[in-house]
Amino acid sequence: MLPEPEPEARAASARLAERVRAELAADGNWIGFARYMEMALHEPGLGYYAGGAAKLGAPGDFVTAPEMGTLFARTLARQIAELLQPGDAILEFGAGSGALAAALIAELAPERYLILETSAELAARQRARLGSRAQWIERLPERFRGVMLANEVADAMPVHALAWRREGVMERGVSWIDGALAWAERPAAGELREAAHRLRVPVPYESEIALVARAWMQLLAQRLERGALLVIDYGFPEREFYHPQRTMGTLMCHYRHRAHGDVFFHPGLQDITAHVDFTALARAARDGGLEVLGYCNQARFLVDCGITELLGDEDAGDVARYAPLAAEAQKLLSPAEMGELFKVLAVGRGVRQPLLGFANGDRSHTL
Numbered sequence: 001m002l003p004e005p006e007p008e009a010r011a012a013s014a015r016l017a018e019r020v021r022a023e024l025a026a027d028g029n030w031i032g033f034a035r036y037m038e039m040a041l042h043e044p045g046l047g048y049y050a051g052g053a054a055k056l057g058a059p060g061d062f063v064t065a066p067e068m069g070t071l072f073a074r075t076l077a078r079q080i081a082e083l084l085q086p087g088d089a090i091l092e093f094g095a096g097s098g099a100l101a102a103a104l105i106a107e108l109a110p111e112r113y114l115i116l117e118t119s120a121e122l123a124a125r126q127r128a129r130l131g132s133r134a135q136w137i138e139r140l141p142e143r144f145r146g147v148m149l150a151n152e153v154a155d156a157m158p159v160h161a162l163a164w165r166r167e168g169v170m171e172r173g174v175s176w177i178d179g180a181l182a183w184a185e186r187p188a189a190g191e192l193r194e195a196a197h198r199l200r201v202p203v204p205y206e207s208e209i210a211l212v213a214r215a216w217m218q219l220l221a222q223r224l225e226r227g228a229l230l231v232i233d234y235g236f237p238e239r240e241f242y243h244p245q246r247t248m249g250t251l252m253c254h255y256r257h258r259a260h261g262d263v264f265f266h267p268g269l270q271d272i273t274a275h276v277d278f279t280a281l282a283r284a285a286r287d288g289g290l291e292v293l294g295y296c297n298q299a300r301f302l303v304d305c306g307i308t309e310l311l312g313d314e315d316a317g318d319v320a321r322y323a324p325l326a327a328e329a330q331k332l333l334s335p336a337e338m339g340e341l342f343k344v345l346a347v348g349r350g351v352r353q354p355l356l357g358f359a360n361g362d363r364s365h366t367l
Helices: 007-026 032-044 072-083 097-106 120-133 190-197 212-221 280-285 298-306 305-310 319-333
Strands: 089-093 111-115 135-137 144-151 160-165 168-177 180-189 207-211 224-236 250-255 258-260 271-273 292-296 340-351
Touching: 007 032, 007 180, 032 160, 032 168, 032 190, 032 271, 072 097, 072 305, 072 319, 089 097, 089 180, 097 111, 097 120, 111 120, 120 135, 120 168, 120 212, 160 190, 160 250, 168 190, 168 250, 190 212, 207 224, 212 224, 212 280, 212 340, 224 280, 280 340, 298 305, 298 319, 298 340, 305 319
Parallel strands: 089 111, 089 144, 111 135, 144 224
Antiparallel strands: 160 168, 160 207, 168 180, 224 340, 250 258, 250 271, 292 340
16 A cells, blocks of 8 residues: 655646657557656656656655765765766766765865756755855756766656567557546557567567666767766666566656556656666667776775775774664665665766776676
8 A cells, every 4th residue: 555645746746647648649549658757757847757756765755875874975985986087076966955965066176066967956956054054056068077876867857668579579658538537559660679589588478678878978979078978777687677576667657655567646746767778778879989987886996996995994892883884785785785786887988097996896798
């Protein structure tokens, strides 16, 4: 049982549902799931990331690594410091509450810390927290040198939902049926159909293809003149993403720290995500002329970057300070928490030295 939202939130969700219904009425009562996901997350004033409700931390719907404390950022800073050159900038996509930016700025004091945030509401919170220490930009620079960061960003990009049936590959979309939003299917076409046919999956089978994330990676490849992009998110390489036993895909919703699979539950009030296909991102990066610099699980990356050294430098006798850091490290590194499911992919151009975070556990060969 999921908790019911407050009346004001319910009313906002109903308004978003009406906007979806209006678009359906104009498009023959069908839109692709990618479009629905875009509206549910980003519709101005009503989408999940465009509304005013708390999203991160205890009062929100989920917790990201930077929200747990500063240990994650301090460890990540070691890798970033290795990559930065004089005149370089750090560019963070989707900076959430600004926690990661605040910690990295304190640790690295970069010449420029740029934030590209699509949510006006989150950008306002970031500005209140960071002030003049960061600079907000509305579009990707034509040329960029430095380090780009995407921590739990790719999983929230709209995905196309598909179903492999005996009659062929179907695109899963949304219709208004019996007074409610519901799944509906039609034959896949164009680029989506071609991408689906390249995958070998059993029938029947349901999953997602992230065309938006691939296009995003190709755009970054065009703009990255020198430096690296670090993508940190939960997901798999292609052979695991489309594993024969993962027959229902990876779509997941997060609402008040509960994970569930109902994508139509109060649209606009919950996060909708899909796991990241890291093989697809790496392939798009290579197609754009970037080099894969490393890929491994989060635990291996953080250990190689020295998280245990940072924890070891703390005074274990100071329980009030040490206990939260130890708990943070446990969540970041444990295979049962974030250590294995979360991965780190590094791609770049003009980076000659091996990267610290992949010194002992690089699994790029699995992509």
